[in-house]
Amino acid sequence: MKHVAKIIPCYAADSAGACSALYELGGMTVVHDASGCNSTFATFDEPRWWDKQSMTYISALTELDAILGNDEKIIADTAAAAADQKPAFIAVCGSPMPMMIGVDFDALAFEIEQRTGIRTFPLHTNGMHSYPEGASEAMRAIAEAYVQPPDNKLANGVNILGMTPLDFGNANAVKNVRGWLENNEFTVVSCFAMGDTLDALSKAANASVNLVVSYSGLSAAQYLAEQFGIPYVCGAPIGGAFSDFLADALRNAIESGENAYPCAFRGSSGKKVTVIGEAVSAGSIAAQLGLTGFHANMICPLPHDENMRNSFDSDAFAEDEMRAVLAEMQPDFVIADPLYRFILPQGAKHLELAHIAFSGRCYDKILPDLTDARFDAWLEQIAK
Amino acid sequence: MQQNLKNPPKKRIADADAACLFPTGLEYNPPARGMWNIVQMGMLIPDAHQIYGCAQGCLRGVVLTAAEMNALERLSWISLTEEDMFNGTLEQSLVDGVSEIVDQLDRRPPVVLLFLSCMHLFAGCDFDAVISDLSAAYPDICFVDCYMTPTMRDSVPPVVQTCRQMYVPLKPLPKNPKAAAIIGNDRPTDEDAELLRILRGAGYRVHDLTRCKSYDEYLQIAESSLNITYLPTAFSAGELLTERFGTPCLHLPNSFDYDEIAENYRRLCEAIGADCPDFSAEISAADQALERLHETVGDTKIAIDYTVVTQPFSLAKLLCQHGMNVKYIIADTVGEDAAAFKWLQQYSPDIEIYAPANVNMLHQPEQAAEPVLAIGQKAAYYFASDHFVNLILNGGFYGFAGICRIAELTEDAFRTEKDRRTVLRHKGFGCASCLL
Numbered sequence: 054m055k056h057v058a059k060i061i062p063c064y065a066a067d068s069a070g071a072c073s074a075l076y077e078l079g080g081m082t083v084v085h086d087a088s089g090c091n092s093t094f095a096t097f098d099e100p101r102w103w104d105k106q107s108m109t110y111i112s113a114l115t116e117l118d119a120i121l122g123n124d125e126k127i128i129a130d131t132a133a134a135a136a137d138q139k140p141a142f143i144a145v146c147g148s149p150m151p152m153m154i155g156v157d158f159d160a161l162a163f164e165i166e167q168r169t170g171i172r173t174f175p176l177h178t179n180g181m182h183s184y185p186e187g188a189s190e191a192m193r194a195i196a197e198a199y200v201q202p203p204d205n206k207l208a209n210g211v212n213i214l215g216m217t218p219l220d221f222g223n224a225n226a227v228k229n230v231r232g233w234l235e236n237n238e239f240t241v242v243s244c245f246a247m248g249d250t251l252d253a254l255s256k257a258a259n260a261s262v263n264l265v266v267s268y269s270g271l272s273a274a275q276y277l278a279e280q281f282g283i284p285y286v287c288g289a290p291i292g293g294a295f296s297d298f299l300a301d302a303l304r305n306a307i308e309s310g311e312n313a314y315p316c317a318f319r320g321s322s323g324k325k326v327t328v329i330g331e332a333v334s335a336g337s338i339a340a341q342l343g344l345t346g347f348h349a350n351m352i353c354p355l356p357h358d359e360n361m362r363n364s365f366d367s368d369a370f371a372e373d374e375m376r377a378v379l380a381e382m383q384p385d386f387v388i389a390d391p392l393y394r395f396i397l398p399q400g401a402k403h404l405e406l407a408h409i410a411f412s413g414r415c416y417d418k419i420l421p422d423l424t425d426a427r428f429d430a431w432l433e434q435i436a437k
Numbered sequence: 438m439q440q441n442l443k444n445p446p447k448k449r450i451a452d453a454d455a456a457c458l459f460p461t462g463l464e465y466n467p468p469a470r471g472m473w474n475i476v477q478m479g480m481l482i483p484d485a486h487q488i489y490g491c492a493q494g495c496l497r498g499v500v501l502t503a504a505e506m507n508a509l510e511r512l513s514w515i516s517l518t519e520e521d522m523f524n525g526t527l528e529q530s531l532v533d534g535v536s537e538i539v540d541q542l543d544r545r546p547p548v549v550l551l552f553l554s555c556m557h558l559f560a561g562c563d564f565d566a567v568i569s570d571l572s573a574a575y576p577d578i579c580f581v582d583c584y585m586t587p588t589m590r591d592s593v594p595p596v597v598q599t600c601r602q603m604y605v606p607l608k609p610l611p612k613n614p615k616a617a618a619i620i621g622n623d624r625p626t627d628e629d630a631e632l633l634r635i636l637r638g639a640g641y642r643v644h645d646l647t648r649c650k651s652y653d654e655y656l657q658i659a660e661s662s663l664n665i666t667y668l669p670t671a672f673s674a675g676e677l678l679t680e681r682f683g684t685p686c687l688h689l690p691n692s693f694d695y696d697e698i699a700e701n702y703r704r705l706c707e708a709i710g711a712d713c714p715d716f717s718a719e720i721s722a723a724d725q726a727l728e729r730l731h732e733t734v735g736d737t738k739i740a741i742d743y744t745v746v747t748q749p750f751s752l753a754k755l756l757c758q759h760g761m762n763v764k765y766i767i768a769d770t771v772g773e774d775a776a777a778f779k780w781l782q783q784y785s786p787d788i789e790i791y792a793p794a795n796v797n798m799l800h801q802p803e804q805a806a807e808p809v810l811a812i813g814q815k816a817a818y819y820f821a822s823d824h825f826v827n828l829i830l831n832g833g834f835y836g837f838a839g840i841c842r843i844a845e846l847t848e849d850a851f852r853t854e855k856d857r858r859t860v861l862r863h864k865g866f867g868c869a870s871c872l873l
Contacts (some may be wrong), residue, residue, distance in 0.1 A: 056516040057534045057539045060502060060509050063516060066494030086494075087555065087587035088464055088794070093498030095466040096864060103468050103858060104542025106799050110463040111795075116589045119559070128463045133443035134796045149492040149556050150588050153522065181518055392504060412499040414862070415871050 058372040060252040060395045064355060065410045068182070069098040069376065070184030070269060071146045071176045072109050072219040074191035077099060078251045081108035083131050085156060086148035086180070088113040097110055098184075099414030100218050108140050113334060119154050124161060141251055143169065144191065146176035164326050169206030172198060184219050185331070185356045185412055188269035192245045196273040199251060199290035202256040210260035211303065212277070214285070215270020219410040220331050221247070223422035230266065233290045233425045238299040245273055261307045263288060264299075267333045278312065287361055288316040289334045293426040299337075307371045315416040316340055319363040327382050327401075329375075329389035330408055332357030336366075338388060338406075352378060372396060379386055386436070404435050446795035455771040455823020456855050457776050469814035471829045472744050473623050475585060475599040476502040479550045480868075481623070482603060483652045486546035488538055490515040491585060493552030499552075499585065499779045506869050513538040516557060519632060527562050532570045539575060547652045548579045550705040555588040577801035579606040586759030594670075601674045603646070607659040609682055617709070618644035618661035620678065620686070623830065624867055628833040631702060631719060632665070632689070654675070663708055668690045669747055669772055669828060691747050691775045691831050691839070693755040694795035695720055698836050719837035726844035727759040733801060734851045737810045740765035740820045743793065745813030746831045746843075748774035750781060755840070757785050767791045767815050791819065810851050812843075814861050823854040829866035 067071075068084050072094050084091060091111035095102045107151060112127040127145070135143055145161050158175035166173035166346045174194045178187045192214065211234055227248045231241050232314035242260040243249045243253045263274045263285040274285035284306040290296040296313070302315045320343030327389075328335040328342075329352045342349035353362060354370035362368070369378040379387070384401050387393070391405040392412045406423075407416030421431045444462050477498045479487045487501050489512070503512040515534035519528055535551060546788045551571075553564060564582050571580045584598045600621045617627055617636055623645045626633055636643050639816075649655040659678075659722045664686040666675040675686030687708055689701040696832045701717060706713040741749045741763055751774035753763045764783065769792050781788055792796065793815055802821040809820040817825035828834075834842045863870050 056518060057537050058516075059513045059538050060639070062504055062509070063493050063496050063514065066492070066497055068494055069497070071868075079817070083463060088590060089466075089587050090495070090498075091464065091466045093494070093501075094469060096470060097497065098499045103862075106803075108796070108799065110796055113461060113464045114588055115591055116555075117591065118483055119588060134463045136443045136750070137797055148494055149517070149554070150559070151557050152519070153556055179519070180492040181516070183493065412504065413497075414505050415501070417872075 056371065061372050062392055064179045065098045065184040067182040067184060067187030067195050068146050068148055068180050069094045069177035070189070070219065071144065071178050071191040071216070073099060073219050074188040074246050074269065075144055075343050076107045076109065077105065077247060077249070078142075078254070079140060080142040080144055081110065081131070081135060081138060082146065083110050083112055083127070084146055084148060085112045085127055085151045086114055087111075087150065090148065098219060098409065098411045099410065100417060104121060108138055110134065114150055116263050119150055124156065128161060128164045128168065131165050135169045136170055140171060143171050143173040144176055144194070146178045146187065147172065148178070148180040150327065152179035152181070154249070154422070158337065162324065162393040166352065176199060183355050185268040188215070188217055188219070189272040192270055192273040192275050195245065195251075195254060196257065196276050199255040199259045201282075204257050206261065207240050207242060207259055208261055209306070210242045210262075212237045212242050212257045212260045212263045214263050214265050214274050215246055215267035215333065216247045217267070217269060218247070220267045220269070220334055220408070222407070222409040222417065222420040223424045226424060228342065228421055229389040229424035230290060233296060234264070239271060239303065244386065245270055258283070261374045262303050264303060266287070266425030267331055268361065269354065271358055284309070284312050285310070287314045287333050288340070289337040291334065291337045291423045292345070292426050292428040294344040295337055295341035296425045298340070298344060314360045317361055317363050318350055319343045319350060319365055322347065325349075325383065326357045326388060327352060327379060328408070329354070329393055331355055336361055337425070338428070350382065356394070378386060402436075404432070442511045442797055444795055444797055446797040446801070447791045449786060449831075450766070450778070450790050451782050453782070453790055455775055458769050458771065458790055459661060463796050465799050466794065467798065467815055467818050468492070469744070470797070471814045471827070471861070473551065473865050474502060475499070475514065475583070475595055477506065477865045477868055478599050478603065478623060479583070480506065480508060480605070482548055482550070483649055483655055485511070485550055485553065486542065487512045487550045488514065488535055489552045489585060490517065490534065490557070491552070492517045495554055495585060499654065502864060505871050506711040507871055508836060508869070515602050518555070522556060522560055527560055529555065531565060531567045535571055537681035539578065545577060548581060550583045550602070552579050552583040552585045552847060555586045558584075558586055558589065558593065581605045591668050593799070597673050601669050601677050604674050604678055605660070606637040607636040607656060607678070607681075610660040612662045613642065613660040614662050616644060616661045617663040617665060617783050618658045620666050621663045622647060622668055622833070623635040626835055627833045627839060629838040631716070632705065632835050635705055635711065635714065636709070639709050641709065646667040662730045663687065665689060665705070670786060689866070692774070692836055693700045693746075693748060693751040693840060694777065695723075695837075696778060702718045702836070716837060723837045723840040723844075726841040727755070730844045730848045731760050733848045734761065734810055736762045737851065738762055738764040738807060739769050740767065740809050740811045740816035740822070742813035742815040744815055744826050744830070745770070745826060746823050747772065750774040751777040752843075753777070753785070753788065753800045754780050758780065760824055763788055765789050765791060765809070765816070765820065767793050767813070767819060769793055786792070788819050810847070815858055818861055823857050824827065824850050825855060825857070826850045827860050827866070
């Protein structure tokens with residue numbers, strides 16, 4: 054069956070993606086769900102929970118309020134919390150129960166905004182989809198609400214779109230991606246959504262190109278392309294060869310104004326490697342391997358854009374389906390989260406690459422930063 | 438500042454209403470992970486397999502709980518989609534999904550705990566039909582209906598319901614007049630507890646799920662002629678066994694009040710037909726342990742939270758009676774220790790009660806500059822104290838011996854710092870963890 058797993062975990066849900074994307078922006082994110090259900094996000098999905106406080110709360114929905122359709126409770130509670138904490142914005146997002154009872158999040162957001170005078174936007178998560186969908190909607194909502202027309206266009210300006218700890222769990226990842234861009238003579242205008250303020254994000258239109266480092270950033274990139282004519286390039290700077298390739302793609306996009314998907318590049322000879330994970334980052338790993346003499350492809354069990362993958366890649370997402378695809382691919386190596394070990398084919402060497410969106414905190418002490426040539430060093434060490 | 442807040446996170450105990458300490462509102466979740474959830478509870482049944490049918494967002498928490506316990510092989514899942522809710526296949530999808538999982542398991546489990554979610558209950562899922570179909574298809578497996586329904590916490594709290602359902606697989610056995618069981622606890626009762634001494638002294642075999650090494654051993658719980666509960670969440674499980682097997686159940690709350698403890702033991706002795714011992718020596722030992730603790734901690738401010746013991750107000754009263762400076766209690770309800778709450782209102786009216794999930798607790802750890810001796814993980818987190826007692830729900834300590842042990846642990850916490858962050862991030866106090 055499509056939605057059955059005997060042993061492997063599931064990915065973080067859409068609501069977690071939304072909370073993660075908004076975590077550092079000074080807003081208040083309210084998930085409409087039962088008391089205690091925020092523990093999953095706070096425990097497993099959000100490595101910043103201890104060190105960096107964020108107004109991420111749960112509405113503590115009860116049976117009675119659900120049955121009676123008591124939307125006033127979340128509206129009043131959110132308004133009261135906002136009065137105490139004065140967030141820059143409010144986001145209200147859904148979970149399974151509100152979906153069941155048909156909560157109108159657009160109306161909730163409108164009511165809360167009327168009552169508080171604070172910009173409020175709805176996020177249409179329902180806890181039944183994976184995190185990139187929630188993160189994607191949240192990043193686009195921020196772009197739509199806050200990005201101003203350009204006032205100081207930078208010819209080499211770049212926005213980083215789609216960065217959350219769910220995909221970039223190493224604490225140095227943001228700094229190193231920024232550093233890589235600067236080393237390639239780009240100027241980072243903003244990063245959606247780690248390490249930057251809402252004010253920095255509002256200036257995103259000053260960039261000349263957008264670097265989409267995960268699918269979570271694509272929708273915001275599409276908005277910025279439609280609204281301000283900024284092209285986007287999909288890829289994460291992973292591995293020396295691919296990072297150079299990606300830097301060239303950014304320069305070309307600035308010049309041509311065309312979008313590009315270098316993360317979909319694949320090689321066709323050499324040892325077979327399968328990479329399992331998020332479309333842009335796993336795709337970028339496969340592309341790096343393709344550029345360095347491997348026949349690599351990707352299994353992406355998460356939402357993605359067709360342009361982000363090659364025809365040799367797979368979108369299998371059920372446990373059985375993934376087992377079958379892996380058996381068919383017969384890879385020599387599989388680069389995947391350690392908890393995929395249960396379904397790998399015999400004979401394939403597992404190169405373990407922890408992914409917070411899959412295994413949560415289980416391997417948070419060994420989350421590598423793969424930016425630029427660091428991937429090559431990691432691969433050399435782990436493949437020994 | 439406090440007066441101006443719409444959601445004040447604290448109040449003087451004298452000003453608090455036991456029926457409603459704080460109004461409900463949005464909730465914050467502090468990073469103290471010692472409390473158990475339904476996954477950890479379910480793992481107590483030897484060889485049981487857990488299957489969760491729910492939305493991805495709900496699955497994530499339970500699956501990773503099992504992963505961190507290094508027990509993924511004991512848990513499987515079926516994720517719900519929007520279509521499942523509306524296309525009339527809700528029950529059949531569950532039967533098919535569970536069958537697929539069971540057929541793939543390396544070993545047939547004797548028990549499958551099948552957890553459904555809030556959505557199933559709201560959609561009117563016929564859980565009886567699901568269990569019936571599965572039981573017919575797999576007669577060698579006991580399928581138990583279980584509920585991960587946090588939305589229903591006011592009517593069917595998931596922990597209480599899970600605790601109850603964990604005893605459903607038991608089958609009637611001939612009663613052993615010299616067997617008793619402690620029901621519904623999540624860790625073994627301390628061997629020094631007078632409770633065990635009384636039972637064993639009277640020749641009783643004491644069953645306890647937390648000590649069962651095999652499924653057969655678990656099934657032997659049903660031979661008990663007396664069941665005992667002491668956690669509030671276990672009460673319903675005790676009732677279930679009374680209904681099913683006619684086994685009387687004594688609820689002996691884990692109080693810190695000497696008279697209540699003595700009364701618990703009197704009731705126990707009466708139930709088993711034993712003479713009630715004299716507890717003068719035990720009371721004296723408890724007094725001495727508390728006196729030593731007082732000498733050690735002096736006037737240090739003490740914070741107690743609701744996760745460390747089932748009766749935080751009772752513990753606070755005991756410490757106050759022995760001269761200690763209990764200053765803060767983190768709790769949002771008053772339970773079995775309502776009398777102690779009233780006593781504190783009268784005799785320690787300036788104790789501050791903090792609402793554990795209040796949104797304005799978000800920055801509380803940053804405000805905690807004074808040294809605080811914390812009893813409990815949430816107290817440690819909110820008062821930013823590395824001097825804390827790391828314990829959940831009494832930790833199996835009970836009675837006068839339990840008071841001695843908790844006093845010793847508190848004294849040790851005062852003397853020795855702990856690595857707060859490492860300790861608090863461990864999910865499920867006492868459980869195996871891949872984080873360690």
